[in-house]
Amino acid sequence: MKIKLKTTIVMSLTLLSSLFCSALATASAEGKKGDPVNTAEEITEYIQHHVKDSHDFHLFTHFSEGEEHHIGFPLPVILYGEKGLTAFMSSAFHHDDSGHEIVEKNSSRFVRNHGTIYELAEGASSVEFDEAHHPVNASKPIDLSITKSVFGILVIGLLMLLWFGKLGRQYKKNAVPTGFGRVLEPLVIYVRDEIAKPNIGHKYRKFTGYLMTVFFFVWILNLLGLAPFGFNVTGQLAVTAALAIFTLVIYLFSSNKHFWSHQLWMPGVPYLLRPLLAIIELAGTLIIKPFSLMVRLFANITAGHIVVMSLIAIGISMQNQMTAVGSTALSLVLSLFITLIEVLVAFLQAYIFTMLSALFIGMAVDEGHH
Amino acid sequence: MALAMIQEATSLVPNLVGAGLIVIGAGIGLGQIGRGAMEGIARQPEATNKIQTAMIIIAALLEGLAFAAIFLGK
Numbered sequence: 001m002k003i004k005l006k007t008t009i010v011m012s013l014t015l016l017s018s019l020f021c022s023a024l025a026t027a028s029a030e031g032k033k034g035d036p037v038n039t040a041e042e043i044t045e046y047i048q049h050h051v052k053d054s055h056d057f058h059l060f061t062h063f064s065e066g067e068e069h070h071i072g073f074p075l076p077v078i079l080y081g082e083k084g085l086t087a088f089m090s091s092a093f094h095h096d097d098s099g100h101e102i103v104e105k106n107s108s109r110f111v112r113n114h115g116t117i118y119e120l121a122e123g124a125s126s127v128e129f130d131e132a133h134h135p136v137n138a139s140k141p142i143d144l145s146i147t148k149s150v151f152g153i154l155v156i157g158l159l160m161l162l163w164f165g166k167l168g169r170q171y172k173k174n175a176v177p178t179g180f181g182r183v184l185e186p187l188v189i190y191v192r193d194e195i196a197k198p199n200i201g202h203k204y205r206k207f208t209g210y211l212m213t214v215f216f217f218v219w220i221l222n223l224l225g226l227a228p229f230g231f232n233v234t235g236q237l238a239v240t241a242a243l244a245i246f247t248l249v250i251y252l253f254s255s256n257k258h259f260w261s262h263q264l265w266m267p268g269v270p271y272l273l274r275p276l277l278a279i280i281e282l283a284g285t286l287i288i289k290p291f292s293l294m295v296r297l298f299a300n301i302t303a304g305h306i307v308v309m310s311l312i313a314i315g316i317s318m319q320n321q322m323t324a325v326g327s328t329a330l331s332l333v334l335s336l337f338i339t340l341i342e343v344l345v346a347f348l349q350a351y352i353f354t355m356l357s358a359l360f361i362g363m364a365v366d367e368g369h370h
Numbered sequence: 371m372a373l374a375m376i377q378e379a380t381s382l383v384p385n386l387v388g389a390g391l392i393v394i395g396a397g398i399g400l401g402q403i404g405r406g407a408m409e410g411i412a413r414q415p416e417a418t419n420k421i422q423t424a425m426i427i428i429a430a431l432l433e434g435l436a437f438a439a440i441f442l443g444k
Contacts, residue, residue, distance in 0.1 A: 352431075
C-alpha cells in the first residue's frame with residue numbers, strides 16, 4: 001500500500017509537534033503563587049470539576065505573575081429561601097467555593113460551600129457542620145438556579161427545536177429535505193422504523209415524538225460532554241432521573257387493563273405463586289425499570305468521562321517516571337482510543353435508553369391477541 | 371506510620387475485591403453473549419443484523435447492572 005509522502009510528513013509533524021507542546025506545558029506546571037503542585041489533588045479537582053455541576057461557567061484558569069485569572073462567565077443563581085425568591089448572578093460569589101464570601105441579598109445572607117449554597121442564620125458568619133454533615137447554623141434554600149447543566153439543557157433544547165422544527169416545516173413543501181435536514185432525516189426514520197414501530201406496534205405514532213426527543217437529546221448531550229469546552233449534562237443523576245421519570249409516567253399513563261391483569265394476576269402460573277410474583281412485577285415496573293434506566297445512562301457516561309480524564313492526566317502525573325514526552329505520548333494514544341470508544345458509547349447509550357423506553361411503552365399498550 | 375498505611379490499604383481490599391468480582395461477572399456475561407451471538411451468526415449469516423441488535427441490547431443491560439454495582443459500592 002503506497003502512502004503518499006506528503007501525508008506521512010504532515011501527520012508525523014502534527015504528532016511530534018503536539019507531543020512537544022504538551023510536554024512543554026506539563027513540564028512547567030506551577031500552582032498558584034509558585035507553590036509546588038500536589039499532582040494527585042490537582043488531578044482529582046480537575047476531574048471533579050468536569051463531572052460536577054456548577055453555578056458558573058469556568059472555562060479555564062491561567063496564572064500570570066502569580067495571580068489567578070478565571071476565564072468564563074457567570075450564570076443566574078435563583079434561590080427560594082426563608083425570605084422568598086432571591087436571584088443574583090453567580091459572579092457575586094467571586095469564584096469562592098469554600099464558604100467565605102457572603103452574598104447579601106433580600107436581607108438574606110448566602111454562602112457557597114463545595115457547590116452547595118446555604119442561607120446563613122442570623123449572626124452566623126460561616127457554615128458549621130455537625131458529625132452527620134448537616135449544617136448547624138444555616139439552612140439550604142431550594143436551589144432553582146440556572147446551573148451549567150440547566151443551561152446546557154436549555155441551549156440544546158432550543159437547538160433541537162430549531163433543527164427539527166425547520167425539518168418538519170419543510171415537508172409541507174417538498175418531499176426531500178434540504179440543508180441540515182438531510183442529515184437528520186435518516187436518523188429520524190431510523191428511530192421510527194427500527195425503534196418505535198417494532199417495539200410498540202400499531203399505536204406507535206402517539207409515542208414517536210417522545211422517543212425521538214429523548215434519543216436526540218441524550219445523544220447530543222452525551223457528545224457535548226466529550227467535546228472540547230463541553231460540559232457534563234447526562235452524567236448528572238438529576239438529568240437521567242428526570243428522563244427515567246418521563247418514561248415511567250408515559251408508560252404508566254398509557255398502560256391498559258390487559259397489561260395490569262398480566263402483571264398482577266398472570267396466567268399460566270399456579271395460584272399460590274401469583275401474589276408473590278405480583279409483588280415482584282410491581283416492584284419491577286414501578287421501581288426497578290426506571291431506576292435501571294437512570295443508573296445505566298448516568299454510570300456509563302460518568303465512568304467514561306472519568307476514564308478519559310484520568311488517561312489525560314497520566315500525561316502529567318507520570319512525568320517523573322517516564323519523561324514528559326513519553327508520558328504525553330502514552331496519554332495521547334490511550335485517551336484518543338478511549339475517546340473514540342466513548343463516542344460509540346454516546347450513541348449506544350442514547351439508542352439503548354430509547355429502545356428500552358419503547359419496549360416498556362410497547363409492553364404497556366400491548367393488546368395481547370390470543 | 372507504616373502501620374497506618376497498611377491499615378488504610380487493607381481497608382480498601384474489600385472494595386477492590388468487590389470491584390474485581392463485578393468485572394469478572396460482567397466479563398463472563400458478555401463473553402457468553404458474544405459466544406451465543408457468534409454461533410448464531412455462523413449458523414445464519416443473513417440474520418446478522420437482528421442478532422447484532424439483540425446482542426447490543428443485552429450487553430447494555432448487563433453493563434448497566436455492572437456499572438450500578440460499581441457505583442453503589444464506591
